[in-house]
Amino acid sequence: MSINLTMFSSYHTLYRLATTFTDIKSFAIGIAKIYKSAFEADKVTVVLKTINSAQYVKVSFKNQSKIIKKGGVSILTKVEKNILKQENEIILNKRLVYPFTFIKTLGGIYIKRSKNLKKFTPSEKKWFYSLCEETSLTLKIFALYKEQQKLILSYIKSISNFLSQHVPTSRLHTKHILQILKAMEKELSLSKAEIRSLEFAALLHDAGKMGLPRKLLKKRKPLTAEEFELITKHPRKGTELIKDLESLKPVMPIILYHHERYDGKGYPSGLKKNQIPLGSRILSVIDSFDAMYFGRPYRKGISIEIVKEELKKQRGKQFDPKIVDVFLKILRRKSIKKVLGIC
Ligand SMILES: [Fe+2]
Structure with a gap:
């Protein structure tokens, strides 16, 4: 697939993830899949902060295996903690790191190609940067959507309580x-x-x-x-x-x-x-x-x-x-x- 076509397909998938709004774990899995396939990476790790709590969801794809963890800061490695502290991307020849931020840190991503694969090209690096920016925005929308859902649920519960009493x-x-x-x-x-x-x-x-x-x-x-x-x-x-x-x-x-x-x-x-x-x-x-x-x-x-x-x-x-x-x-x-x- 040409890079433009792959880019278009990745943005489209990201947009679809944002509009179907599942739980944060499915969201992290979806993001990891997009990057793994778009950048032909051997290893992809996505860390997302759960909304309104100090919990994290971590999804790692390495070759064919998939590891999913949910918990406090203890589930993160030292490198992953550093990624979340980063304010800027790290772009190396075979490693790309990016913190997802929108006013505050929402998560981060780390992707890696093994030694026997080619280096990331300058256009792939640019594209990575752009896709990560888009992902940050999508994560913010996801957080706002969840917030809205909570408000709607409390509205429905209030009406329902009123109904059952009156x-x-x-x-x-x-x-x-x-x-x-x-x-x-x-x-x-x-x-x-x-x-x-x-x-x-x-x-x-x-x-x-x-x-x-x-x-x-x-x-x-x-x-x-x-x-x-x-x-x-x-x-x-x-x-x-x-x-x-x-x-x-x-x-x-x-x-x-x-x-x-x-x-x-x-x-x-x-x-x-x-x-x-x-x-x-x-x-x-x-x-x-x-x-x-x-x-x-x-x-x-x-x-x-x-x-x-x-x-x-x-x-x-x-x-x-x-x-x-x-x-x-x-x-x-x-x-x-x-x-x-x-x-
Ligand atoms: Fe009725």
Whole structure:
């Protein structure tokens, strides 16, 4: 591959790493792989400081072997400690060292070619410098993104706590339901991004009920047409609470359509079957299970056997049949029965 093409591909991969934002260990592995392949190095060591703690992640690739360590300063060798103290790059014939800095030190890299390989060329050295600058910037973005994630999570938790205290609604924030949700996610092989969105939606799906009269939410008798009309607005109101948070955009359709029915008779849009987002179809089953089994502050729960019968009756009507089958399968597990206190 020509140097320009390799450069372009490395920047692209770095950009992709920055925008997929996994954990810091995966990030360090990704960075080490980029440099090892781009510079045909025999040895690459990447050290990254973990965000908001004095811990380090160290990834070393030497020929075919890979060593990953996480811990305090004791996991670093004397040379690695010196790299982190450096303010400038060290560019030698077969060794390149660079501290990743952005106002303060975020980490560093050391790459080496063995004696029998050619020296780094002047253009490779220049390119190394430029890629390291780009990596420093990417690390800063990663740190800012993590900070933003923490803020969003605390925002979601505050809304969820408020909801559980003031709105007689689902208990999807509870340990029991979250455990069932996690089992569903695994069984349905959801991606990390889908899991994150679904779990946020589980906490926030009824947030739009906050503005509704408590009397209406607790009403046992059938709702009047006007009251039902008011209730049907809560999914859209819920999405309005998070519409300005860019990273919660994938959560919005799950919340908006969590009262759609598989047969198209739900609200707000009357979507059917696969038109309904997968997350909403999962949430719909879990939410109904929660309402039936645990009940609500104004209504007692029913036995697990009756709940199962109800879910089967609504298979293909209210609920996606595949999701009901997976859910019933999970309910048969000993660990889940224990969580629900039925064994
Ligand atoms: Fe709802």
